[in-house]
Amino acid sequence: MRNSDKGVATTGPSATALSRRRVLHVGAAAAAGGGALLIGTIGAAQAAPRGGRNPVRARALVPGDRVRVVSPGRTPDPALMDRGIEILRGWGLKVELGQHAFTRYGYLAGTDAQRLADVNSAFTDPGVRAVFAARGGYGTQRIVDQMDVSALRRDPKVVVGFSDITSIHGRLWREAGLVSFYGPMVNWTDSRTGPDSAEALRRAVMSTAPITINRDPAETAASVMVPGRATGRLLGGCLTLISTSLGAEDAPDFDDAILFFEDVDEAPYSYDRMLTELRRVGVLGRVAGVVVGQITNSVGAPGEWDAAAVLKDRLYDLGVPVLGGLRLGHGNGQLTVPLGARATIDAEAGTLTVEAGVR
Numbered sequence: 235m236r237n238s239d240k241g242v243a244t245t246g247p248s249a250t251a252l253s254r255r256r257v258l259h260v261g262a263a264a265a266a267g268g269g270a271l272l273i274g275t276i277g278a279a280q281a282a283p284r285g286g287r288n289p290v291r292a293r294a295l296v297p298g299d300r301v302r303v304v305s306p307g308r309t310p311d312p313a314l315m316d317r318g319i320e321i322l323r324g325w326g327l328k329v330e331l332g333q334h335a336f337t338r339y340g341y342l343a344g345t346d347a348q349r350l351a352d353v354n355s356a357f358t359d360p361g362v363r364a365v366f367a368a369r370g371g372y373g374t375q376r377i378v379d380q381m382d383v384s385a386l387r388r389d390p391k392v393v394v395g396f397s398d399i400t401s402i403h404g405r406l407w408r409e410a411g412l413v414s415f416y417g418p419m420v421n422w423t424d425s426r427t428g429p430d431s432a433e434a435l436r437r438a439v440m441s442t443a444p445i446t447i448n449r450d451p452a453e454t455a456a457s458v459m460v461p462g463r464a465t466g467r468l469l470g471g472c473l474t475l476i477s478t479s480l481g482a483e484d485a486p487d488f489d490d491a492i493l494f495f496e497d498v499d500e501a502p503y504s505y506d507r508m509l510t511e512l513r514r515v516g517v518l519g520r521v522a523g524v525v526v527g528q529i530t531n532s533v534g535a536p537g538e539w540d541a542a543a544v545l546k547d548r549l550y551d552l553g554v555p556v557l558g559g560l561r562l563g564h565g566n567g568q569l570t571v572p573l574g575a576r577a578t579i580d581a582e583a584g585t586l587t588v589e590a591g592v593r
Contacts, residue, residue, distance in 0.1 A: 283410070291592055293593055302366070303329060305336070306352075364392035378484045386412050396417060398472070401484040441592075446587045448585055454528070457542050466523065467492065468571060469486045472496060472497055480517075494527060496526070509544075523581075527561070575589040
């Protein structure tokens with residue numbers, strides 16, 4: 235893993251790599267030591283969108299729509315961006331770039347003010363019908379609380395991204411009731427996200443058909459399964475971001491939801507720590523079911539539990555259906571799902587079926 239970047243999976247273990255989790259916790263500690271750090275209580279989150287509003291969906295994208303690519307975290311690679319833009323234009327979309335999409339400021343794509351301005355400009359421009367994240371990597375949580383989501387309540391847009399963009403998804407759900415999309419970003423790598431990934435993303439944002447994801451026996455968490463069926467809002471994302479958002483404005487309430495999580499470059503004990511945290515604060519005691527996506531590059535010490543064993547230990551006694559092994563996350567062949575849409579898991583059949591995220 236490169237400098238806490240979870241936008242692209244590495245190809246092997248890195249025992250000395252600085253994970254995003256460590257960066258986030260160090261940042262929180264520094265803030266607490268240097269001044270007041272305002273943290274809401276975990277129980278303050280509203281079930282579903284704040285204020286009891288019904289979830290809102292953007293209309294499906296059609297050829298000719300303007301879409302904006304922004305960089306809320308790290309700076310993308312120009313060559314990889316060219317490939318992603320080529321794919322979007324191949325669907326007939328008119329692609330624009332945020333003003334600071336390629337800016338560099340330390341390990342970020344510009345200052346917080348610059349990245350925030352690009353995000354807010356995309357959200358509030360009435361001609362922009364979709365906002366695609368350029369890439370992930372650390373940085374989104376530095377600006378997520380200042381995002382202007384008011385326009386999205388009146389004029390919902392398609393919003394796409396994963397990994398660090400989990401924070402944006404959570405805030406949009408809580409504040410605007412917006413159904414958004416956990417899928418590949420524009421910093422595109424054909425070797426990881428090939429034609430199946432591109433088609434899954436296109437269908438998700440340009441079609442009103444339901445989405446069904448099947449368990450892949452080759453995935454790390456494919457053996458993780460507790461029989462049963464459950465239905466609820468699909469919420470979650472990258473487990474590190476879920477964990478480090480607890481109590482903040484981008485943390486959705488998971489009561490009666492289908493909790494989805496995935497992650498990359500985390501050792502098995504780290505999954506234990508994060509899931510134990512979710513147990514201790516009551517999150518895992520209130521969900522209707524659990525979906526486990528791609529557990530990528532999780533390497534432990536010889537003779538210790540692997541990631542699948544940890545997941546079984548932390549999830550099997552919850553009394554709800556658990557379905558692992560879906561191609562959702564940082565691994566190869568990543569697919570796309572709407573967050574905030576109603577979903578049904580059938581653990582024994584190995585399927586996750588989600589209502590369309592667009593209208």
